[in-house]
Amino acid sequence: MQARFISIGKLGQSRRILALLWLAMAAWPFISPNDYVLSLGIYFLINLILVASLNLIMGWTGQVSLAHAGFYGLGAYVSGVLSVRLGISPWWGTAAAALVVGAAAYLIGLATLRLRGPYLSMGTLGFSGILSVLFVELVPLTGGPNGLSGITPYALFGIDLDTPARFFWLAWGVTAVVMWLLLNLYLSAQGRALRAIEGSEIGANTLGVHTLAYKVVAFTLSAALAGLAGALYAHFNLFASPETFGFGTSVLLVVMVALGGSGLYWGPFFGAVIFTAVPELLRKFQDVELLVFGMCMIAVLLFFPGGIASLIGHRSPPKPRTAPADHSAPPPSQSAQEHGDGAAGSR
Amino acid sequence: MALLEVDDVRVSFGGLHAVDGLSTRVEEGTIKGIIGPNGAGKTTLFNAIAGIQRLSAGTIRLSGRSIEHARPFERARLGLARTFQNLQIFPDLTLLENVMIGCHPRVGTGFLSSILATPASRAREQRMEETAYDKLSLLGMADRAGELAGNLSFGQAKLLEIARALAAEPKILMLDEPIAGVPASEQGGIGDMIKAVNAQGVTVILVEHNMRMVMRLCDEILVMRNGRFLAEGTPAHIGTHPEVIAAYLGKESSHAQRP
Numbered sequence: 001m002q003a004r005f006i007s008i009g010k011l012g013q014s015r016r017i018l019a020l021l022w023l024a025m026a027a028w029p030f031i032s033p034n035d036y037v038l039s040l041g042i043y044f045l046i047n048l049i050l051v052a053s054l055n056l057i058m059g060w061t062g063q064v065s066l067a068h069a070g071f072y073g074l075g076a077y078v079s080g081v082l083s084v085r086l087g088i089s090p091w092w093g094t095a096a097a098a099l100v101v102g103a104a105a106y107l108i109g110l111a112t113l114r115l116r117g118p119y120l121s122m123g124t125l126g127f128s129g130i131l132s133v134l135f136v137e138l139v140p141l142t143g144g145p146n147g148l149s150g151i152t153p154y155a156l157f158g159i160d161l162d163t164p165a166r167f168f169w170l171a172w173g174v175t176a177v178v179m180w181l182l183l184n185l186y187l188s189a190q191g192r193a194l195r196a197i198e199g200s201e202i203g204a205n206t207l208g209v210h211t212l213a214y215k216v217v218a219f220t221l222s223a224a225l226a227g228l229a230g231a232l233y234a235h236f237n238l239f240a241s242p243e244t245f246g247f248g249t250s251v252l253l254v255v256m257v258a259l260g261g262s263g264l265y266w267g268p269f270f271g272a273v274i275f276t277a278v279p280e281l282l283r284k285f286q287d288v289e290l291l292v293f294g295m296c297m298i299a300v301l302l303f304f305p306g307g308i309a310s311l312i313g314h315r316s317p318p319k320p321r322t323a324p325a326d327h328s329a330p331p332p333s334q335s336a337q338e339h340g341d342g343a344a345g346s347r
Numbered sequence: 348m349a350l351l352e353v354d355d356v357r358v359s360f361g362g363l364h365a366v367d368g369l370s371t372r373v374e375e376g377t378i379k380g381i382i383g384p385n386g387a388g389k390t391t392l393f394n395a396i397a398g399i400q401r402l403s404a405g406t407i408r409l410s411g412r413s414i415e416h417a418r419p420f421e422r423a424r425l426g427l428a429r430t431f432q433n434l435q436i437f438p439d440l441t442l443l444e445n446v447m448i449g450c451h452p453r454v455g456t457g458f459l460s461s462i463l464a465t466p467a468s469r470a471r472e473q474r475m476e477e478t479a480y481d482k483l484s485l486l487g488m489a490d491r492a493g494e495l496a497g498n499l500s501f502g503q504a505k506l507l508e509i510a511r512a513l514a515a516e517p518k519i520l521m522l523d524e525p526i527a528g529v530p531a532s533e534q535g536g537i538g539d540m541i542k543a544v545n546a547q548g549v550t551v552i553l554v555e556h557n558m559r560m561v562m563r564l565c566d567e568i569l570v571m572r573n574g575r576f577l578a579e580g581t582p583a584h585i586g587t588h589p590e591v592i593a594a595y596l597g598k599e600s601s602h603a604q605r606p
Contacts (some may be wrong), residue, residue, distance in 0.1 A: 011464070128526045181462045188461035188468060188477065189451060196437045203435030207515060208398055208423035208452030217458055263439055 003325050006266065011187045014265065018183060021269075022176050037166040039236075044276040045171040045234050049178050051256050051275060052268040053225035056182065057120075059263035060191065062198030062216045063113065067124035068253045071101045073132025073221045074246025075230025080151045080240050081141050090154045094231040096305035101227025102220045109219040113213060116201055120219070128247050135242035146243035152236050167236050174232065178225060186265045187331075194218050198263060255297050270308040348411055350550055351396070351519060356405030358391050358574075365391040368405075369575040373519070374533045378551040380565035382558070382585075384594065388556045388574040390432060393523055396552075397429045400539040417476070424452045426518030430508040430525060432554075438497030442488060445496045445507055446479035449514030455592070465489045482510040502529035506518065506537070526557055538564055564585065570594075 025041070032038035056067045065071075078100045079093030088096075104127075112123035141155040142148050153162040154170060161167045181308050185191040197211050205211045235239050252275065260271030276294070281287045304311055349372035358366040366388040373379045375476050381389050384528040394400035396407060398419035407415045409425055417425065430448070437445050452470040483489045486506045496507055505525060511518055522541070526534045538560050545551050555561050561568060562582045578588045585591055 011469075061592065183460070184464035185392045190458050190471065191448070192447060193451055195440055196445075199437030200435040200436055202399060203431070203437065204448060205419045206399065206423055206429055206435070207448050207511065208449070209418050210420050230505075242578075322434065336437040343510055 011183070013181075014183055016249060018176075018179060019182075020174070025172060029165055035164045035338065040276060042168055042236060044166060044272055045175040046229050046236070047275050048268055048272040049225055049229040049232070049255060049270040050256050051260065052172060052179065053222045053229065054253050055257045055260070055262065055268045055271075056194075056225070056289035057150065057219050057222035059267060060186070060198060060263075061194045061215055062201075062263075062283050063120045063215060063219065064118070064254060065124045065219070065222065066121050066221075066247070066250050066254070067108075067128040067131070068244045069107065069247070069249035070124075070214065071127040071226035072230040072233070072249075073135060073240070073242070074104065074131055075101050075149065075227030076234035076240045076245070077135060077142055077230075079228070079231035083152045084148060084150050084237070085141065090152055090231070090235045094228065094235070097227045098224040101229075101230070101295060102224030103342055104170050105223030106216065106220045109216040113215040125247075125252075128250055132242065132246055133229040141241070143239075143240060147239055149239050150236075151234050151238045151240065153238060160295065161235075162238075171232060171236070174228075178228070181321055190214070190328045195263060254295060259296060259307060261309030264307065265307040266312070267307050267309040279322050350410060352406075352408040352411075353392075353554075354406045356395055356407065357403045358388070358395050358402040359402055359421070364403075364574050367601060368393060369571070369574070369576050371569050371576070371579065373550060373552060374567075375518075375550055376545070377547060377566040378545050378553060378564050380561040380568040380582075381448075381552065382556070382561055382572035383570065386573075389571055390523060391574075392571070393429065393521060393552075393554055395438055397427060397521060398405045416545075421554075422574070423515060423517075427501060427519035427521065428512035428519070429521035429553045430505065430512050430523055432523040433526065434504050435577040436496045436499075436500070436504050436507055437513075438495065440484060440496055441493050441496075442496055442499075442507055442510075443476065443492040444481050446482050446511045446514045449482070449511040450475040450478050452515060477518075479510075479514055482514045485513065486510045487536075487583065494539040502533060505529055506533075509540070512590065517549065519552060520544060521552045523554045525553070526555065526558065534560065535545070548605065 021276055025045075028041040029038055032041065050068070050072055054065060058064050075097035079090060079097040082088040082093040083090055084097060108123050108127055109120070112119040133137075135144050138144070153160045154167075155161065156170070159166065161170055186195075193204060193209045196207075196209065197214060201211050202331055204214075230245075256271035256275045257267065259274055260269065261267030276290065279289055285292075300307065353369065353373075355370045356366055356369050357364060369388075369392060370381075375593040381392065383389055391400055395402055397416060398414075398421070402415050405415070406413055409422075409427070412425070414422055414425060427599065437448065442447070450496060474601065478588075480489055482490065483492055487508060488503070488506060488510065496504065499507060503527065509522065509525060525541070526537050530539065534557070541551060541553070541564055551564075565582055567580065567581045568582055568585045570585060570588075572594050578585060578591050580588070
C-alpha cells in the first residue's frame with residue numbers, strides 16, 4: 001500500500017508549489033527598477049488567467065476555441081463601456097463582463113458542442129469575426145477604430161488603483177484565487193472527467209460522464225475567465241483598442257497553450273511568460289515577432305510536443321503505441337487468423 | 348424476467364442491415380458469448396446495447412426497463428459498462444485516474460464543490476481512489492498506478508479498460524474481444540479474472556474470436572451470421588450445431604478464414 005492516495009498528495013504538493021510561487025511573485029514590485037517592468041508583471045498575471053482559461057477548454061477538454069481574444073475583448077469592452085458611458089463602478093463592470101462573456105459562450109457551446117469534431121473551432125471562428133466587426137463598428141459605444149478611452153480605474157477604500165504599484169496587488173490576488181480554484185478543479189473528479197473527454201469522448205461517455213454538459217460547463221467557465229481577464233486589462237490599461245482582440249491574437253493564444261503544455265496545469269505559466277515577454281523583446285523588430293512565434297511553435301512540436309511543462313515532472317510525451325498486428329504468436333485457436341478487425345488501429 | 352432483453356433489433360447503415368431483426372436474452376449472473384464470422388454484426392450489436400449505435404428498429408430492456416432511447420452515459424449509470432475492441436483509454440491520464448473515471452457515475456459531486464475542494468468532495472475523491480486501486484490490483488497493475496496510460500502496450504491497455512469498466516461496478520460487464528492482441532501467456536489470466544468477476548454476481552457479455560476461451564467461459568452462446576441470428580445455446584450445443592460448424596468453424600467455408 002505504498003502509494004495510497006496519490007491524488008490527495010498531489011493536491012497538497014501542487015498547492016505548496018503554487019503558494020511558494022505566489023510568495024516569490026510578491027517580490028516583483030520590490031525588484032522592479034521602474035513602472036514599465038512592474039507593469040510587465042501585471043500583464044503577465046492577466047495573461048496567465050487568459051492562457052489558463054483557454055487551456056481549460058482546449059488543453060484539458062480538447063475543444064479548440066478560436067475566439068478567446070474575442071472573449072477577452074468582449075470582457076474589456078463590457079466593463080469599459082459600462083464605466084465610460086454609464087459611470088458604473090469597475091467592480092460591477094468586471095462581474096458583468098464575466099457574466100456576459102460566459103453567457104455568450106454558453107449559447108455558442110450549446111449549439112456547437114453537441115457534435116464531435118472541430119465544430120467549436122468553427123463556431124468560435126465565426127463569433128470572433130462578429131466581435132471584431134462590432135468592436136470597430138459600434139462607434140458610439142466602443143469608440144470604433146480609435147479605441148475606447150477614459151476607462152476609470154478600480155478604487156479600493158477611496159484609493160484609485162491607477163498606478164502599477166497599486167494595481168499589482170489586485171492582479172496578484174485575483175490571479176492567485178483563479179489559479180488556486182483551477183488547481184482544485186484540475187485534481188478533482190470533474191477536472192479528471194474533462195481531461196478524459198480530451199482523451200476519448202466516447203470512452204468517457206460510456207463510463208457515465210455527461211460529456212455534452214461537461215464540455216458546455218468547461219467552455220462557459222473558460223470564456224467567463226477570459227472575460228474577467230479582459231476587464232482587469234481594461235481597468236489597468238484604461239484604454240481598449242480593437243486590434244488587441246483580433247483573430248491573430250486568438251491564434252497566438254492557442255500557440256501559447258501548446259507551447260506551455262496543452263492540458264497540463266502548469267503549462268499556462270510558461271505560455272503566459274512567453275506571451276508577455278517575447279513581444280516586448282522583439283518590439284524593435286516589428287513584424288518579425290510573428291515569424292519568431294512561428295519558429296518557436298515548430299521547435300516545440302519537433303523537440304517537445306508535450307510543451308514546456310511536460311519537461312518537468314514525470315509527464316513525458318506519450319509514446320506511440322504499437323498496434324498488435326505484429327504479434328508473432330497467434331493464440332492457439334481454430335480461428336486465430338480472425339484478428340483482422342481487432343487489430344485495425346489502436347487509436 | 349431476463350436481466351437484458353433484446354427484441355427484434357435492427358441497425359441499418361443505408362441499405363445494409365448490420366444487425367437484422369435480432370432477439371436474445373441475457374439471464375442475470377450468466378456469461379453470454381457472442382460469436383460469428385467477421386462482419387456478422389457482433390460489435391454493432393454491442394454498440395447498440397451500449398447506446399453508441401442508434402437502433403433502426405426494436406427494443407432493448409434492462410431489468411424490464413426500456414433503454415433504447417437512453418444515451419450512453421445514462422445506460423452506464425443504469426449499470427452497463429463496456430470495453431472497446433480498439434481501445435478508448437485516456438492516454439494523458441495515469442492508470443489510476445483512468446480507473447477513477449469508471450467510478451464517476453456514482454460520485455455525484457458537482458463542479459462547484461470540486462472547484463472549492465470542499466471536504467466532502469475530497470472525501471469522495473479518496474473513496475474513488477480506493478476503489479480504483481482495488482480494481483487495478485485485481486488486474487495486477489497496482490504497481491503502475493501512477494504511470495500514464497498512453498505508455499501501456501496494447502494488451503495492457505485492454506486490461507486497463509477492464510479495470511475501468513469494473514470500477515463502475517456494473518450489473519452487466521460487456522467485453523469486446525478482451526484477449527485479442529493480448530500475449531498468449533496472459534490470456535488464461537484474463538479468462539480466470541472474468542470467471543472470478545462473474546462469480547461475484549456480475550453478468551458478462553463477451554464478444555470473442557478465441558473459441559477455446561468462449562467454450563470454457565460461457566454459459567450460453569449466441570451465434571450471428573450476416574447480422575442475423577444463427578443459433579443459440581450452451582457451449583456443448585453450439586459446438587455440435589451443424590450450421591454453426593459450417594458457417595463459422597467449418598474448414599471448407601470461405602467465410603471464417605482470412606488469407
